[in-house]
Amino acid sequence: MHPLVTPFRLAIPQDQLDDLAQRLERTRWPDPSPVEDGRQGPPLAKLRALADHWRTSYDWRRCEDLLNGLGSCRTTIDGVDLHFLHIRSHHADALPLLMTHGWPGSVLEFRHVIDPLVNPTAHGGRAEDAFHLVIPSMPGFGFSGKPTEPGWNTARIAGAWAVLMQRLGYDRWAAQGGDWGAMVTLTLGHMSAPGLVGIHLNFVPFQPTEAEIAQAIPEEHQMLQDAARYDADYSGYMKLMGTRPQSVGFGLADSPVGLAAWIYALFQDVSDSGGNPEAVFSLDEIIDDIMLYWLPNAGPSSARLYWEGMQATRAGGMPTRKVPTPTGISMFRGEQVRLSQRWAEGRFGQLLHFREHARGGHFAALEAPDALVWDIRDTMRSLR
Template sequence: MSSTISPFHLSIPDSELADLRNRLAQTRWPDPETVSDNSQGPRQAKLRALVARWQDGYDWRRCESMLNGLGQHRTEIEGLNVHFLHIRSPEPGAMPLLMTHGWPGSVLEFRDVIGPLTDPVAHGGQAQDAFHLVIPSLPGFAFSDKPAATGWTVERIADAWIILMGRLGYERWAAQGGDWGAAVTTAIGYKAPPGLACIHLNMVMFQPSEQECAEATPHERKMLADARRYDQQFSGYFKLQATRPQSIGFSLADSPVGLAAWIYALFQDVSDSGGDVESVFALDHVIDHIMLYWVSNSGASAARLYWEAMQVMQHGKDPDAPMATPTGISMFPGEQLRLSQRWAERRFANLVHFNELTRGGHFAAMEQPAAFVDEVRRTLGALR
């Protein structure tokens, strides 16, 4: 295994972009939905507007240039080349922070928080709040290699990220994540490698016990109701990708509009937008995420992470003891899977920060970047 870290320069050939434009122009649209809301999924008018922008006015080279400017790299870990952003702060005392995205996100989830976290002085903050950022693409996502065999579980990804931080020379560092990033970050927290100072989560994957459900306060009953609604109305993608990822994978690889609708649905359903994606997210930013999946043909390989996780969940068990690693948790109200502070305290033995915010959803760093940055700083401030 090579320990070489190589610069990665992104340059999608013009021929691939021309093929994309041709596919978009030849889209065969389904009949419109038969309802006046989002209950059947993304509405045709919304997707037609997205595709119209995609075809006329959207500039992929802008996103490509931004990623190249941030500093992209690849390195081989456990036989898999991992793509990551590495943005060093100008502040010599900055703390290294590993940040992991989820699905259907990407490293672009963090674009609006990179500046304030790495160079706080330039954004109205203090030098003591600075971080060096390491932002990897999950295996099978974007420009990380696609696993050719089973076994790339959340636990294995956590081990790979620990190797990555050591390879970069970081002796003391912290980790942050939401969605699959939260699962990976939680696994790192349980592993407690030497040098890990703290973790921060904006989502916690947990199942309340029967006793907790029975004794739930009115506030906690609202959390349980939202989780049930997610399972009943919004989780179709999860169940399909966890059981038959290859079935949807053919569509995600062949149809850009199919890929766009599959991704757009999550931005619609689990953000704090009331189902109006464009009220929270810049449409070009949504297309940027879709493009990372399209140009890397990673729709199927990313979906298979759900299948991998389900194999473990079916045979695993909850940890026997609360996590000892210092942990900060930020609960955004639009997140469908939330937990209360008392539920968190039973699972995290050293809960150094817990806060329930008033705005924001599943894509916290994109929806509420200023609040997200403040939560990370408040969690890690005393542990530098």
């Protein structure tokens, strides 16, 4: 292990868990919405059920053991302590793969794809499909440190990730991401980071051109309509955190149910669940994710990434040239913001793989892990 990388073992003090239980017990609930179908946010009954399970049945120590068993490490880069999972395959020629989550995700977003990627022969793959995985918590997220100065946008995070992969001794590696993780991965692709051989995305942030809109075929019209619906109905969280993250930060820091509702809304709105996330995710999976925001008080610090993203956009945003790094893309039908293959071909210089899936949404690694694993394998086979 590199001398600047140290093992990191989670052991949350019991008094923090007791405090959480007391806060849950003392929750002051809002009145039911006049429209309890999700259009105004999470229904009261859904959050009450989640909080009851959290308070009476949920076991954090199970989640803690899971994280401790996945090669949890820390290192300091650019002044910020970074937490990451480092899972090495027993297959000698495994390709290192950096996987980056978004908001309100966490390193646990990848829990169902880890073993299939690391141990492919146990999951219908071949030995030559194996990956070593590096799964960092973004700065201000999970058990990574919180930036104390502005400027930690996706470009700076991408630079830190490139250093991390070099520090781990990987001179040839690939990267994957969705949501903010896709922005970081795209940035790595644009900058042709040292050693980066290819990227895979399950989300592609883009703005269609006037020509693309005018020449859209029916499937692309549907994509435009879905994106417009997302902007009109589901993006309030993004606009608030992009302009006033500290305003919501006080509530996210102080109220576990307030934090849970803020996060649950995304599981409700952008998963392929028809507005019923419990049909796709277990309550334990949802609460595990919330705990990685509650315990380290990462609700406010993670929200600031949206503000940083807004500042970067005003300063020029992503490059407009084609991404030069070989790329694979998975588009899941439940993702609100999608693009077609021909739109992708205009933005990526080497599009190795493009596949559309009828099921799955924004949290692809949790919702459709098998499909995502096969697409990552297919993307990287020619790059090993």
